[in-house]
Amino acid sequence: MTEKLAPRDQGVPDHRALLHPGMARNYGKWDYHERIRPGVLRYVAEGGESLYVVRAGSPRTMSPEVVEKICSIADRFCQGFLRFSMRTNVEFMVEKAEEVEPLIAAIKTELGFPIGGTGPSISNISHTQGWLHCNLPGTDAAGTVKALMDDLIADFENERFPNRVKITTSCCQINCGRHADIGVIVQHHHPPRISHNNMQICDLPKVVAICPTAAIRPKVVNGTPSVEVVEEKCMYCGACHGQCPSMEIRDADTDTLSIWVGGKGSNARGGPSLMKLAVWGLPNNPPRWPEVSDAVRRILEAYREGAKDWERVGEWIERIGWQRFFEKTGFPFTKYHIEDAPGAMWTYNRSTQVRI
């Protein structure tokens, strides 16, 4: 091993060399911003300079051909700089108002990316890796997002909701997609199927310890150390599957999708909140998952219709109550909507405040 290694532990590339000149000049000296039109923001610096930001929805997964097209546009219009948003949008920046329209035209014709995702719109969907490259998924991610955004694109390109709507999808119950106004999650419905012949690849004490309901016990099977699962205790979460691939939690025939609503990270008004169950038992139906799109659309329409300005989905539901939420969306409220995790009693209606 005389081969020379490249430098290690260099850390992040220095962002100061990668800022658009308009950002660099006015760093820390911004005065206010306004939304010129959906997808276009204008930031005004204390010294009076403007920076126009055009936000374009990307598919996140991109070939070098698409990356090159993005670079080419940024070279011609944006002095060779660009930015990606937290929700995988590409942001192109120009300093003059008259540069905005030609930039948008180039993005649309050369990249085919829609312009939007600002203000009270649906932003790009944060998603996970899915069948494309994860080792645990029960469904796809990029494809689900493509199908859903095809359906919702008009609400990406327009600002016509009471407040912003953030959507995430997750392809297993670990839920890497995180909380959002609307979240789509896979659910499993059986205890793990154990490959006893393949348990030597797993660290058995860790497999036992990781189970949140203590449903996994050591057991010798056919003379070799393995585990067994107490089926009554198992809640099909798949924690063991992440720990040990021989504990297969997925089932192509029975896994379903569910929709959760009302998550929010922002501290504005009521503060952050977790998302709660709205709809369960939707089929995992590639390539377009139409049942998911329909359900999301129903929730969005009810929200658009019923929420006050600035209310996020969760704040709207909190104000009108879950009974009205189910009435407005037409989905059934079932016994499965009632929490049974630790602390469940705090989620019951502990008052006589009832809409009758």
Place this chain on the structure above:
Amino acid sequence: MAEKNGGQESEKTQLHTPLLDELDKGPWPSFVTDLKSWSKEKPVVAQLLNQLEDSYETRWNYWTGTVLNITGYGGGVIARLSDKADEYPDLAEFHTIRILPPAGFVYSTQRLRNLADICKRHGAGILQLHGLTGDILALGFSNEDTRAACEELMANGWDLGGSGAALRSLQCCVGQARCEMACFDTMKTTQYLTNHYISFVHRPEFMYKFKIKVSGCGNDCANAMIGSDMPIIGTWKGPMQIDQEKVAEFIDQKGVEHLIDNVITRCPTRCISLKGKELVVDHENCVRCMHCLNVMPKALKPGKEKGVTICLGAKRTLKIGDTMSSVIVPFMPLETEEDFKNLTDLIDRIWEFWNDHAMDHERIGEFIARVGLGTFIEGIGLEPDARMVSQTRTSPFIKFEELAPGRLEGERAQEPVVWNREPESTESSP
């Protein structure tokens, strides 16, 4: 190789994707269309799409996770082996490299081209900008390609991101680079902490993963509050800045009803009232939620003495259920070198106490839930602060150290200890 495989083999590596073709349709940009076009350049991408097509048909996944490390690193490569390597030989080893992005996801085209060029020469060239972990994800490298790509990436000033029980790649909002709401320099903080703790990013040595996300204000565009073990959120001390002339302009433009409906009645602590065309704010009760600033960005600004609130504990469901972050340090400035030193001192204490006492696979939120916030802050040397809780306790069963220990210790000191003694006679002697 291609010739040897010829005939039947090459048929399997030809694109055959009737289900995925459905995703060519529709107005949203399609990764399928893009990757199909790219597969003409990179045949391995055709195999990737064919395997994905198989997943669409069977609703089953064909990737197995494995481990691959680069010399000197304990993470950063998400290694995958295809279960269908017989059919798709080029997917036998098909790994993802996690690459640390610049803070705030800002790029020059020169750097972005450099990245894409290295990834396409060594691997499948597919980039994801960015993964939910905050990394640049580069897909499609064999074992050998992964090593070669990483060496070239590092020679070009890129570095690997975190994976496993490590400090994960930090993420931040655009911050002061482009936003008037940002109360501190989020990009600098992200860069500083990443580089200061770079060894913890590259060598997983914690009980489990630890994520830090950085947002310039309470709007939390970095999704830190629900998506990181340690959110660092911008805030300020003292009154917010109010430009009453712009308040009057707002009222003239939008009407007083709009102000009442969208600002005054929406304040979570009801600390705003109206006097003529002037906003009157009960600054002592403002909780920096940012709502009124969002509605009136020209008239209202954060206060002048800026800093951060530091929280701890968010994670998703597994295993004890969702946890949210809660306040650990209500306010600290984050500007000078000394401020940053205070922050890293705090992080050092948090990590030490957590890693000394947590169980395997226990995130910090789960750890705090198990030991209790009171025990935790004592462990990291912080005084209790009422701003850490939304209410005081409801359970009256408490081990008061001030009231109980003297007696307990006294009893322990006696011989034999109180609870081992024969019961004393209760009858009084005649």
